[in-house]
Amino acid sequence: MLGHHYTRTFLETAVASMNAGCNLELSYGMRNNVFMHIPQALVMGNITLQMLRDRVRPLFYTRMRLGEFDPPAMNPYSTLDLSAVQSPEHRNLSLEAAVKSFVLLKNVRGTLPLRARDLPGKRLAVVGPFADNPRVLFGDYAPVPEPRYIYTPRRGLEMLPANVSFAAGCREPQCQQYSRAEVVGAAGAADVVVVCLGTGTDVETEAKDRRDLSLPGHQLELLQDAVQ
Known part of the structure; x- marks a missing residue:
């Protein structure tokens, strides 16, 4: 949003993003990313603790459903390999999706x-x-x-x-x-x-x-x- 001149600082960007409902930042390779300014926004009263909890909840709910907090032995996804991912059933479904995407x-x-x-x-x-x-x-x-x-x-x-x-x-x-x-x-x-x-x-x-x-x-x- 800085590049589009919507905001002037990462702090403003963090506040605007949170208010808009954004709860995830893709900032690979950035040492000083936008959401690192959320604690400052919280201290300054630009966002509330309840808003922060509301944004975080679906992220951790999804991670829990994926078994990221479980031991590998308890996670059914850890045993998946190409024999499952590239099974004939899945490949046929991918083919069907590709065919239906053509215009x-x-x-x-x-x-x-x-x-x-x-x-x-x-x-x-x-x-x-x-x-x-x-x-x-x-x-x-x-x-x-x-x-x-x-x-x-x-x-x-x-x-x-x-x-x-x-x-x-x-x-x-x-x-x-x-x-x-x-x-x-x-x-x-x-x-x-x-x-x-x-x-x-x-x-x-x-x-x-x-x-x-x-x-x-x-x-x-x-x-x-x-x-x-």
Whole structure:
């Protein structure tokens, strides 16, 4: 809030946050964070002890439910491993959530969905910096992924009964170095072209904004070459 000129000091920020109902601060790496000023705010009468208790209660209630104060032997979560987290049931649920998160803005001539029964013998090209780069598929605060469970667009499409070719065009989202011939060659020989573009944390992230909404680097050129 200091950067947005809403408050002038960490003390003011702590008071404003508490009054707004905020009870948790993410301040990794900060020696002097905002909520360290809560005791001072309490002494000065800017907040009350009852308010502090009200803010703290749900935090510790959640930690208790997670078993953080129990011996490991009594905590059922301590025995969970990848066999449970990545069980077929959980992976299918993740897949369902991912499918339901997609937003289809346009579907000219009913091109989508691609049906497996229509693909045998078809040539399918998947192109772009997001087509087969697992690293760029994850945003801020994503967990450290297990590589074997990451399905890039290329990996997923190669499971279909089609002849799949691949061309990145540019290796990273900034797309400063672009291989037009690579993209044109793959797209020109395909019946269906899937173009995978975007930004990722290399281009924008927390405390790192873009100057405009344009596709980075040569990505727009890549798109135009792929669909010409």
